[in-house]
Amino acid sequence: MQPRLRGDQAPAWQALRAHAASPVDLKSAFAADPGRFEAFSQQAPQVFADLSKNRIDGAVQSLLFQLARQCGVEQHRDAMFAGEAINSTEGRAVKHWLLRSPRGASADPDAQLVHATLDAMLDYAERIRADAAITDVVNIGIGGSDLGPQMAVTALQEFVLPGKRFHFVSNVDGHELAAVLRQVRAQSTLFLLASKTFTTIETMTNARSARAWFDAQGGKEVARHFAAITTNVAEAKAFGIGATFGFWDWVGGRYSMWSAIGLPIAIAIGADGFRQLLAGAHEIDQHFAGAPLEQNLPVRLGLLDVWNRNFLGMGSRSIAPYHSALRRLPAYLQQLEMESNGKRVDLQGRPLAAASSPVLWGEPGTNGQHAYFQMLHQGTDVVPVEFIAVSRASHRLERHQELLLANALAQAQALMQGRADPGGHRDFPGNRPSSFLLLDELTPASLGALVALNEHRVFVSGSVWGINSFDQWGVELGKVLATDIAQRLESGDVSGLDASTAGLLRRVRASG
Numbered sequence: 001m002q003p004r005l006r007g008d009q010a011p012a013w014q015a016l017r018a019h020a021a022s023p024v025d026l027k028s029a030f031a032a033d034p035g036r037f038e039a040f041s042q043q044a045p046q047v048f049a050d051l052s053k054n055r056i057d058g059a060v061q062s063l064l065f066q067l068a069r070q071c072g073v074e075q076h077r078d079a080m081f082a083g084e085a086i087n088s089t090e091g092r093a094v095k096h097w098l099l100r101s102p103r104g105a106s107a108d109p110d111a112q113l114v115h116a117t118l119d120a121m122l123d124y125a126e127r128i129r130a131d132a133a134i135t136d137v138v139n140i141g142i143g144g145s146d147l148g149p150q151m152a153v154t155a156l157q158e159f160v161l162p163g164k165r166f167h168f169v170s171n172v173d174g175h176e177l178a179a180v181l182r183q184v185r186a187q188s189t190l191f192l193l194a195s196k197t198f199t200t201i202e203t204m205t206n207a208r209s210a211r212a213w214f215d216a217q218g219g220k221e222v223a224r225h226f227a228a229i230t231t232n233v234a235e236a237k238a239f240g241i242g243a244t245f246g247f248w249d250w251v252g253g254r255y256s257m258w259s260a261i262g263l264p265i266a267i268a269i270g271a272d273g274f275r276q277l278l279a280g281a282h283e284i285d286q287h288f289a290g291a292p293l294e295q296n297l298p299v300r301l302g303l304l305d306v307w308n309r310n311f312l313g314m315g316s317r318s319i320a321p322y323h324s325a326l327r328r329l330p331a332y333l334q335q336l337e338m339e340s341n342g343k344r345v346d347l348q349g350r351p352l353a354a355a356s357s358p359v360l361w362g363e364p365g366t367n368g369q370h371a372y373f374q375m376l377h378q379g380t381d382v383v384p385v386e387f388i389a390v391s392r393a394s395h396r397l398e399r400h401q402e403l404l405l406a407n408a409l410a411q412a413q414a415l416m417q418g419r420a421d422p423g424g425h426r427d428f429p430g431n432r433p434s435s436f437l438l439l440d441e442l443t444p445a446s447l448g449a450l451v452a453l454n455e456h457r458v459f460v461s462g463s464v465w466g467i468n469s470f471d472q473w474g475v476e477l478g479k480v481l482a483t484d485i486a487q488r489l490e491s492g493d494v495s496g497l498d499a500s501t502a503g504l505l506r507r508v509r510a511s512g
């Protein structure tokens with residue numbers, strides 16, 4: 001692939017800077033243009049998006065599309081879908097999209113393998129679903145081997161098979177595993193050991209402790225109670241596990257819920273449900289691959305993220321899902337965006353001249369309103385908010401859904417409009433941007449689409465920033481140092497350590 005132009009070196013960047021010097025005032029923009037909502041909203045597969053409450057106008061939007069074209073975002077996208085090794089620092093292709101490509105739809109050489117593994121994984125999931133003796137499924141994994149399955153099983157609780165409980169153990173903190181082990185019995189529990197590398201210290205420690213507990217409980221038939229999901233099948237076999245499901249180095253951890261890492265989801269919602277999740281994501285893949293930039297929602301969202309970050313100087317984005325089942329979505333999106341785009345050098349290893357990933361954070365609405373929305377309305381920092389709402393509820397309780405949706409709409413309106421009050425304390429400045437994503441219903445398909453939409457928007461902003469969104473070297477140093485410190489905690493040796501680490505280590509040992 002041709003080297004691409006980094007966003008800050010593209011001609012459109014300077015033109016956007018000029019526009020940012022006199023940015024849009026939202027209230028006057030709505031007053032001046034009755035067509036603003038139509039112009040800045042769109043229905044994409046499964047997801048409707050209203051971007052009109054962002055501080056953009058037609059000129060900014062078209063410059064952003066120029067920026068994307070000048071940076072070669074389309075060629076970069078096409079290279080990903082062609083299976084090129086765009087994860088250049090690891091020399092890997094990026095093909096999570098292939099995991100949701102329907103049988104026969106892709107000519108990629110790995111397509112058959114993907115479907116054979118998917119079939120085997122879904123068969124296994126159906127067998128576990130039919131096995132009434134298994135009442136508890138404990139997923140042991142961290143990062144991408146935890147957040148996706150946990151987020152999706154939580155989000156799709158309405159679709160979860162009654163009679164099975166799902167637990168997620170990620171932290172090396174033994175309190176987490178101990179709390180789960182107190183609730184389950186060896187003979188009725190299935191442990192899923194999920195780790196792309198099968199070397200992650202948290203997961204291996206939890207896996208060994210779970211296995212020791214199982215043996216101590218007199219657990220029989222280990223192969224029936226432990227399964228593994230990994231790209232490192234040899235290591236999993238060495239652990240003495242029965243069923244092992246593989247995936248491949250071209251699936252990034254944070255992009256892996258579509259692979260066998262999704263096994264807890266498949267057990268929870270069944271093979272058909274899992275296929276719908278994949279189908280929803282595939283709809284967005286096709287949209288991203290084929291829609292013109294001007295009507296391409298992941299492109300529009302990714303460019304908006306660039307605009308807010310680089311031109312309006314907004315350092316964070318708040319995620320506000322107005323559906324309590326989406327409560328793990330902010331955590332999921334944190335890894336997706338911040339591990340992908342939290343980089344400070346470009347593809348050639350040169351320091352970036354412009355800011356990259358914002359900080360993502362958030363809690364479900366309406367809870368957040370009673371906690372930190374104060375800051376969103378009146379704080380000194382302007383934080384763009386992404387509202388995610390679902391039109392139809394799956395419960396029949398009266399009034400709740402209307403009130404929930406009314407609050408989502410009202411918060412977006414209040415951020416935009418503000419309210420003048422010369423008293424100071426009661427003054428709302430307004431002109432605070434937000435986007436509003438709307439799903440008709442929360443289903444496996446719409447969740448799949450929502451997640452894929454976010455994957456691709458992260459691709460787009462990362463592409464404009466000229467970074468590798470698919471490596472994560474920044475997590476390595478802490479892991480190496482923790483291994484050294486773990487040994488020192490045993491031995492008490494503080495030689496060569498900085499004074500702070502040495503002092504803390506002594507204190508921890510003295511009170512431990």
Ligand SMILES: O=P(O)(O)OC[C@H]1O[C@H](O)[C@H](O)[C@@H](O)[C@@H]1O
Pocket residue numbers: 142143144145194195196197198199200203253254339472475
């Ligand atoms: O699936 P594993 O190999 O156990 O990795 C689990 C997680 O840990 C790593 O440190 C990375 O930061 C994540 O991207 C990854 O998802």
